[in-house]
Amino acid sequence: MKICRYDEGRIGLVEGDLVYDVTAVKDRLPALAWPVPPGDLFIERLEELKPAIQAAKAGASSRRLSEVRLLSPVATPSKVIAAPLNYHAHVDESLADAQIHNNVHIAHYEGFKSPVAKFGVFLKAATSVVGAGEGVKIAFPGRRNDHEVELAVVIGRRAKDVAAADAMSYVAGYCIGLDMTVRGTEDRSYRKSADTYTVLGPYLVTADEIADPGNLDFSIEVNGEPRQRANPRDLITGVAELIEVASHVYTLYPGDVILTGTPEGVNTVKPGDVMHARIQGLGEMDVAVR
Numbered sequence: 001m002k003i004c005r006y007d008e009g010r011i012g013l014v015e016g017d018l019v020y021d022v023t024a025v026k027d028r029l030p031a032l033a034w035p036v037p038p039g040d041l042f043i044e045r046l047e048e049l050k051p052a053i054q055a056a057k058a059g060a061s062s063r064r065l066s067e068v069r070l071l072s073p074v075a076t077p078s079k080v081i082a083a084p085l086n087y088h089a090h091v092d093e094s095l096a097d098a099q100i101h102n103n104v105h106i107a108h109y110e111g112f113k114s115p116v117a118k119f120g121v122f123l124k125a126a127t128s129v130v131g132a133g134e135g136v137k138i139a140f141p142g143r144r145n146d147h148e149v150e151l152a153v154v155i156g157r158r159a160k161d162v163a164a165a166d167a168m169s170y171v172a173g174y175c176i177g178l179d180m181t182v183r184g185t186e187d188r189s190y191r192k193s194a195d196t197y198t199v200l201g202p203y204l205v206t207a208d209e210i211a212d213p214g215n216l217d218f219s220i221e222v223n224g225e226p227r228q229r230a231n232p233r234d235l236i237t238g239v240a241e242l243i244e245v246a247s248h249v250y251t252l253y254p255g256d257v258i259l260t261g262t263p264e265g266v267n268t269v270k271p272g273d274v275m276h277a278r279i280q281g282l283g284e285m286d287v288a289v290r
């Protein structure tokens, strides 16, 4: 099932190039009283809502996917977790480019089995999340602001100390993630957390539709120019192991997002540019930069 959020927070069932308005299923969610537990209630209840979503399609109005304003498919993630330096060729380009490492973020990981083993994972502010239709607002004009296209994993249920062997059963689904980044000396959590610096979309594809998230061709173009093209089969630390690492440190809640790392080809964008990202099975999206 492919589910989007659009316009002023409507819920859409995506089939082909049509969005069916199934917003009425929101009425099935329980009313919450303070203090609200962490996580995204819709993602938490998604499995049990699926039959209602399918039923709501009958009689629902529909619009073209290209004509709606897409919001993040996850409304309220408690956190966005991200893996640094998780493709060998991106490690190499980071070492070779002073504009990327700034003599601070050096990618060497000799003596460790992986960059994640050396550097761990990092957090992006949940307030950085937007959908494809909202676009990216450059927060650091005059500096190098880069696209990083990544496979994004959305957690479906509470997870703590999950072993990699069990990890995939905690996944609600997948989408495209853009880990927007200003290059510089500051900590990653600062450089990657500006408002709009995490783009998720175009919609959530539930895990049952993706047989192998470790093998999906993906790419990004800027103004039609190819920039990054890769496949998560080349991840140094794979999806299941990332969930193990993340859930060791953090309790994962429904709707939490794991950005799995970007491949080589990161490069700058500026206001007026349009990024076009696609991942096999997860759709494609245009994201404007302003």
Ligand code: MN
Residues within 6 Å of the ligand: 082, 083, 084, 148, 150, 179, 259, 261, 262
């Ligand atoms: Mn990244």
